Amino acid sequence: MNKTKETGNWRSFYRLIRDTKPSKLLLSIAIGLSVITSIGGLIIPLFTKNLVDGFSLDNIHPSQVILMALTFVFQAVASGASIYLLTKIGQKVVATLRDQLWKKLLILPVPFYDKNRTGETISRVTNDTGVVKNLITEHLTSLFTGLISIVGSIVLLLYMDWRMTLVMLTVVPFSLLILIPMGRQMHKVSRGLQDETARFTGILNQVLSEIRLVKSSNAEANEYKSGKSGITNLFQFGLKEGKIQAIIAPLMSLIIMALLVVIIGYGGMRVSSGALTAGELVAFILYLVQIIMPMGQLTSFFTQLQKSIGATERIISTLAAEEEDHTAGRELINASQPIKVEHLTFAYENGENxxxxxxxxxxxxxxxxxxxxxxxxxxxxxxxxxxFYKAQSGVIKLGSDPIEEFSLQSWRSKIGYVSQESPLVAGTISDNIKYGLEREVSETELRKAAEMAYADQFIDEFADGYNTEVGERGIKLSGGQRQRIGIARALLRNPQILMLDEATSSLDSKSEVFVQKALKNLMKGRTTLVIAHRLSTVVEADQILFIEKGRITGSGRHDQLLTTHTMYREFAEQQLQIKELVSVMEVS
Structure with missing residues (x-):
């Protein structure tokens, strides 16, 4: 069963690389140059053999020296070109992988992000793809050159002296007994290392993005412990990786040294008996070196391959995750129709309704x-x-049509959303107001939206006006300013459906006045759904729904609910007391 799983991993890894469509022409040229380099390396021991067996100054011809020098130069040039081409291919593969991941992450549904921490997802795009790049750019060339060098050397050695070659080949089973189990262990360690790296990246992302919360809560010590735990785990995985390397490298060196001693001793006996010339023994040792060195490179390749397979398992699962289809369904033209919610039941995964x-x-x-x-x-x-989610049962309709019949793109384009925090992206005020719009926005449209949102009052006070940088997540602006930019953004979209989520709950009274005026401009003629804790913002609503524990327990206008719904009346009285208290505090 493990064998099946391992094979599947190899195949999945191969398919992942194949799907990036690396240039077959460049790959063929790179491999061809590597082959030529390896073949050139196989010729040199033969030159050496002839040189040793017939050594004298009279036998050394300038043409031989020039030919050997040209061989060395050609090897160097071909090797350099091969390395560059493989580096180019590796970078292209990784760039394509990252492009696929980035595109995928943008169209994955919200539930994916509920289950996966942002930092861990970022690690898949950066760290894991980097492991694949290292395999291709640094180790792939050694696979081809190593195999050619090993096979070619063994063939020539069998031709020169098959008895000594068979003695040499006895080490192969011992090497495999070491490499195969160590490779499996390396795969496990690599997978754990990549997962722990992703978790640590998640901690860094979470803490550094909320550094103000950390400092205001005096949570530096707690967060240090959390980060220290991740660092310690990474250290432990690094030690495990080091232990495997510490076992492989010395054992392989021991086998190689023992082999050299045996070959030199046995070869010396063969030379003494006349069965082998001194030149052939030197050539034999040189070919043995050309087998030993690639063996080390192949060991590194397969170790890195195990790392790459472990690193790409998460990449593959991310790319295979179910995504949103923004184009499926018909185009929504007119959203100015009644929205009907019928028997809607929803629960998050493995949770209560x-x-x-x-x-x-x-x-x-x-x-x-x-x-x-x-x-x-x-x-x-x-x-x-x-x-963002799919209901367990029930349906939401626009007019008589379920909203799932409309394409996601056209449905969401009809919705304007202003949240409690009005999130902003790093960039200018202008960028944030125009965010998400693919059409060209004129200066007049931009300024009109800002004016209707009462945002022009503070924008014009900035030296750079609409080109003012708002900072990461809009940190350079106040809550009220961010809200008004969010409203300006919604106005510029000109939505037919409007959703306001606690749009004034976190504002001071002065900011609330401006935001309330802006919201009235925004709500005119639009189908609007409002969430509010402050009843003053919804008393004029055409319909108020009172929801508790996932059920609607009352509906009607403000004056109706005051007389028919006990908890709504308590909410209203509580709000009235708070309002009176605020008025007294402002007067005093």
């Missing part, structure tokens, strides 16, 4: 608000509307 038999209708051009305790499923409804 988050939504239980949800039913409601969002009328076109109207505002529907969702309120309720945290953890009730409000944000999950947004995720279902964005089609």
């Amino acid at each position: 988050i939504l239980n038999d949800i039913n409601f209708t969002m009328e076109a051009g109207k505002v529907t608000a969702i309120v309720g305790p945290s953890g009730g499923g409000k944000t999950t409804i947004f995720s279902m509307l964005e089609r």
Whole structure:
């Protein structure tokens, strides 16, 4: 069974490299040059044999010296060209692999990222592909040259003296007894090393991306322990790898030294008896060197191959993961239709139901608000509307058509989303407002969107205006400024469906005033779904849904729920008390 699995790994690895479509022409030329180099190396011991057997100054012809010198030069040039071509092929293979991974990662569904840490995924794109590159650029040439050198040398040795050659070949079974089990161990260690490297990269990514949280929480010591654990694990894997190398290298050296002693001793006896000339013994030893050196290179190749197979297992699983199809389905032209949620039930993988038999209708051009305790499923409804997840049962319809019938691209293009944090990407304010739009955006459109979002007020205060850099995740801007840029982005998309997720919950009262005005501009004439903890933002909604523990327990307008829904009334009274408290604090 292990043998089957191992074979599968080899085949999977081969298919992965083959699918990158490396240049067959360049590969053939590189291998051809390697073959020529190896053949040239096989000729040199024959020159040496003739030189030793008939050594005298009179027998040395300038043509022989020139021919040998040319052979050395040609070998060097061919070897250099072969190495460069293989490096080019290796870099191209890795670039293609990274391109495939990057493209794949962008179209993988959200559940994939729920199950896989970002840092580990990054490690697959960078570290694991680097291992494959090293195999091709640094070790592949030794495979071909080594095999040719070994086979060619053995054939010539059998021709020169088959008895000594058979004595030499007795070491092969001993070498295999060492290399095969050590290779299996190296594969296990390599796989563990790559997984641990990915985990460590995940820790680094998480901690460094949230360094302000780490420092404000005095969590440096805890995070150091977490990172130190990863470093220690990597160290342990490195030691295991070193132990394997420490076993392979000395044992192979011992076998080789013993072989040399036997060959020289036995060869000396053959020379004494006249069965072998001195030149043939020298040539025999030179050919033996041409077998021993490639053996070491082949050992390194197969060790690196085991590492590459271990490294690419995760790459292969990532490339094989189920992806979103953005083009399947028909084009959505008009999204200004009622959205009906019918008997929707959803649970995350291996978890309890988050939504239980949800039913409601969002009328076109109207505002529907969702309120309720945290953890009730409000944000999950947004995720279902964005089609980030698939429901266990139930359906969401636009008009009379399930939304799955429309292509993802056209469906999401009709949705404008403003979240609680309004995430920004590193770049300028202009880049962030235009983010995700493939069409050209004029300066007039850009400024109008910013003006309607009340973002122009602070943008114009910056020296670089719309070209102001916002920093990583918009760190150079305040929460209110980020929110207004997020609203400007939604306005520029001109969506027919709008989703607002806690859009004002984390803002101060001054920022909230501007954001509320911007939201009113954004919501005009659009089918809007709002999540809010502050009831002041939804009291004018056409419909309010109260959701708790994944179920809708009340629906209606604000004044209706005040009289019919006990928990909504408690929410309203609590909000009123908080508002009065804030007013008193502002006055004092």
